[in-house]
Structures are given as C-alpha cells and as structure tokens.
Amino acid sequence: MIFDRKNLDNNTLIAIYKKLLFPRVVEEKMLILLRQGRIGKWFSGIGQEAISVGAAMAMQPDEYILPMHRNLGVFTGRDVPFNRLFGQWLGKPSGFTKGRDRSFHFGSQEHKIIGMISHLGPQMALADGIALADILAGRKKATLVFTGEGGTSEGDFHEALNIAAVWNLPVIFLIENNGYGLSTPTDEQYKCKQLVDKAIGYGIEGRQINGNNVLEVYYTISEIANSIRSKPRPVLVECMTFRMRGHEEASGTKYVPQELFDDWQDKDPISSFENFLIAEEALRPEWIPYLRNEFIKQIDPVIEIVLNEKDIRPNIFTEMGDVYKTTSRPIFKLSGTSKVIRYIDAIRDGLMLAMRKYENLVIMGQDVAGYGGVFKVTEGFVEEFGKARVRNTPLCESGIIGTGMGLSLNGYKAVVEMQFADFVSSGFTQIINNLAKTHYRWGQNVDVVIRMPTGAGTAGGPFHSQSNEAWFTKTPGLKVVYPAFPADAKGLLMAAIADPNPVMYFEHKYLYRNLTGEVPDGELFIEIGKARVVKKGTLATIITYGYAVHWALEYLSNHPDLSIEIIDLRSLQPWDNATVIESVKKTHKAMVLHEDTLTGGFGAEIAATIAENCFLELDAPVMRCASLDTPVPMDKGLENQFLGKSRLEKAMYQLLNY
Secondary structure, eight states: OOOOOTTOOHHHHHHHHHHHHHHHHHHHHHHHHHHTTSSSOOOOOTTOHHHHHHHHHHSOTTSOEEOOTTOHHHHHHTTOOHHHHHHHHHTOTTSSSTTSSOTTOOEEGGGTEEOOOSSSSHHHHHHHHHHHHHHHHTOOOOEEEEEETTGGGSHHHHHHHHHHHHHTOOEEEEEEEOSEETTEEGGGTOOSSOGGGHHHHTTOEEEEEETTOHHHHHHHHHHHHHHHHHSOOOEEEEEEOOOSSOSSGGGOSTTSOHHHHHHHHTTOHHHHHHHHHHHTTSSOTTHHHHHHHHHHHHHHHHHHHHHTSOOOOOOHHHHHHTSSOOOOOOOOOOOSOEEEEEHHHHHHHHHHHHHHHOTTEEEEETTOSTTOOTTOTTTTHHHHHOTTTEEEOOSOHHHHHHHHHHHHHTTOEEEEEOSSGGGGGGGHHIIIIIITTHHHHHOOOOOEEEEEEEOSSSOOOTTSOOOOTHHHHTSTTOEEEOOOSHHHHHHHHHHHHHSSSOEEEEEETTTTTTOEEEEESSOOOOOTTOOEEEEOOSSEEEEEOTTHHHHHHHHHHHOTTOOEEEEEOOEEESOOHHHHHHHHHHHSOEEEEEEEESTTOHHHHHHHHHHHHHGGGOSSOOEEEEEOSSOOOSSHHHHHHHSTHHHHHHHHHHHHTO
C-alpha cells in the first residue's frame, strides 16, 4: 500500500493516526465485552476504519454525514462523547434514544450526524434532501452518505442517485465495498465489474479508491467536497475494503475463504499506516503500545460507569408522549369574510397561503410545477414561487419522500404530492419506518406532509381509486387527516403544514370539482384530532369521514323524518373518540361508515372503542357499513356495487329496527 503524505507535517500525520487507532481500540474492547457477556450485540468495522476516519476528516464540522453500522470512526471523528455512544449501545439513559433503538440507529443534530435505519438504502434520499436545503439556503456545503455494496441493489440507491443527478445536488455517495452483504459475495450481488461504473448510468462522476488507505480516502473526499461546494453535483465513490469480522459477531465468518483473510490482513489500515509512519520517522514503534494504553485508560472507566448506570425506568406516559413532537395550533384571527369555493380550490388556497407564510416550504411531486399536477392543484404556483420551491420530481416515490425528510432535517418544510394515493405503496418504507419513528427514536421532528389524492367514484379502477388510510392509521408517529368539506380541507391542510410531525393528508378526488362550500378567507387552522358534529340527532349516530360523510347526508335528505346524528371525524390519527362516545351514549345506536374496505378498515377501531366504552348504553350492536373486500373495480356499475353507499340504506334499516 502506497501512502503519499503530500504536504502533511508529522504532527498532522500523528493526529490522523490517533483518529484511526481510537475506533480500533474501542472495537477490540467491545469484542472483549461481548465474549464476557457484558454487551449483547456488536457490528464490527475492524478493517474498514480508514474510510470512516478519512471521510469524516475531509468534511467540514457543520456538514452532514449519514453513516452506517460500521462507521464508528465518523462518530469518534466528530467527537461524540464516548459515554453517550456506549450508553446508546447498551440502551442506557445516557444514550441518544432512551433505550428505544440500538447501535448507530440515531442522529445528533449537534454533531451533524444522521444515523441509518435497518432497511438499507433510505438514508441516501435523506442526503438528497439535506443537500437540497443547503442549495435553497445558498449555503456552499457538501453532504456525505454511506452505503454498502449490498445496499446498491436496493431501489433507494438508484432513486437517490437519480434525484441527485437530475437536481445537481452536492452529495457524495460513498460505497464501502467489503466483498460481502452479510454472507452474499459480490458476484451474487451485482453483475457489473465494479460498482463505480453505476455512476455512468446516471451521468455523474465516479471514483474507485483504496478504502484501506486513510490518506487516499482523506485526499479524495476532500477534493470532491471542495469541488461540489462551489459547483454542486453528486459524485459516487467506491471504497474497496474488507470486513475482518462477520456481519455481526453471531454470524461468524465461515463463509469467507481463508486466503481472503490472509490477503487483506496484509492491507490492514492500522498496521499499514503504522509501518508508513515509522518509515517516515513520524512515529516510533514504542509509541504504539503507549498510545493504545492511553486510549484504554480513557475508555475503561467510562465503560464501568455506564455499565453500572441504572436501567431506564419504563413509563407509559413518557413513551406515549414522545411519539409525536408537541405542538399547538397556530394563533390566527379569522378574516371575517368568506366565499363559496370548490373543494379543490380550498386546497389550493390553503397551500398557497402556506407557501407565502413559510418561506422554507417546498412542494415536490410528479408534474406539480409547470403542469400544475394531474388535478391542477398547484397550477400557477411556479409563477409566484419558482421552480426551486415547486419542484417536478423524477418518478420515484420513495426517493422523494426521503428527500422531503432530508429537507426537514436541515431546517425546511416539505409537502410531497402523491400523484394518486395508490402510488404511495412505492414509498412505504420511508413513511412507516423513517418518517413515523424518528421523533420517538431520537427526538427529531419530521416536518413533512404527504398529499394523498384518494378514493373511488371516478371509474379509476384498482390502482387509482383506493381509500388506503388504514395502511397508516395503525402506525404510531404518523398523523392522518381526511377532510370532507372545503373549509376543513383548507384548515386541516394549513394545520398539517404547520405541524412538525409527518402528516398523511387525504383529499378525495371525486370531491375536487363536485363539492362547494363556504370557506373563510385568509389563514385557517383546524385542530388535528377534533371531530365535528355535522348533524345533531337522537335515534342513532353515524360516525364517518371523507366522501362517506356525504353518503350519510344524502341518506338523511332521503329520510327527513329520522333524527340521526352525523359525526365527521376529520382526523383519523389522532381521532376524537370522546366526541364519538358522548354521542353514542346519547343516541344508544352506532353505525360506522367509511369508503375503505370493511375488513381491517379504520371503522373496526371505532367500533371496538364504542363497544369497550358504551356497552351498557347500547340498544343495538355497533354496526359497520363499508366497501366490499375486493380491489376497486373500474366498471361504473361494479364500482357502485363495491362502494359501501350501496348498502347504507339496508344497514341503517337493520340498525334502527334492531
């Protein structure tokens, strides 16, 4: 291995060596503790330290790095206190996640480090969003994100590279190619000769370097970072290296041929650099055990303190309270004037006012810029706010949702439009495992609203008509709203954008141009989690939301003699069970009505809550009316049969005559 010191003096070389040696000493200590049974799991990066250390040194302290499991050198290189790291690994109170997650699954805004989640790949789109925020703010910064050779097979890798390439984002995508994804060798992982060639397909620059040479890593990343700060663009860097331990210690290494170990042992990043420093007379051999001993003396007392730290005391109120970032409805004053407008225009109005109110708000989605979106919700927005803030995106839902989260991590707000709610399945991991869990895991808010044009009634068929809110209502950390009226559409959208938590905003396509209503001018914020009693009554309560509210109103218009109370939930997570319970205790009968399919629909949650809280007050079983348990058909007749509206008359007759 050839090291080129260039103009680095001996003191700088020794400083680099210390940064390289420290994570190795820590790792060796972790392996001892694992064998002693004092810790339960460890993902070793022994043999790969030069990449983490060299790359971290090359980045400016206020530039974001998104590392992975084996990048201890990033954390130590950013001077993250060792007691907090060790506390994190043990799930102690001194860690970063209050015992809620392990390993390096956390972030620290103080150190500008955003950790990974177990689903390999999603962090790369976050890097895109972080870099985009820097571009929009006029900051000349670079962002560094790590992945492994296995992660390059994930769709998130391709989406993130494509977004960064199309938008010229200053991101360094660093691949640690250590030869194995767990036990799968590279010849079973990809067909190309080298991963750096993937850069060609995205029209970006690619470099392949020796990942075990700390100076080569440092020089390369420094050069690239300096270049992309002034001329923003992504660069793919493949670092060739080898993992000397298993995927994690329980995995073992029997699947790796011994000759590979022998070959790479000679390329060990620590011993190779030591030999170079000794030859350069920058390091004396007798200093090596001294420095190791000094590091051991630093970490051993900390280890004992943290091991003896009291375990986290479980508290239900603390756990529940940390799922969402606490927020309150913005203070505002109604204008005193209003106008009758369409449902779609109320959404446009709320979105327009939010864009004016929050200069750090960015709208992203397919065709949302000049075209105005397929439903024309954002038509004309580019003329006022420009293409920097109203951004057409490549066709990649996961990547764009992750980019939205990255924007939020770096001080921006994001509204992401799904062209159709059905397409959100392509971004499921980002929503369910990244956006939803982040505040609970390490206290970071995720200021992202995902607009979901939803529902049937337009003969859109199985892939453009689903009412899929139940995919998200069971996921702690997400908020879910589903307005039925124009005023609610505006007020809930503005509240969602103001909210620092991720919000799924369902807007019914059929109502866009088929429903009008009086909407206050100016700012309007409706509290998320509060239902509205649309009609008061005494015979029974219909609990509903979205398009189904209008089914209930139509039913009442056909039966003006019936005194039926209608509750529009408006919000499904959190939902206003107190208003529902109060109403059912008054009317003694309940019908839960929604457009989604019956089995597993959110209505089951409502029915269960009523049964648990109103059992002694009920004069009939809680009944549900919903759509058939089939995909949504395209033919109009079949679609009408599918929708729960076709069975509401019969269901209400059974309830009222029970």
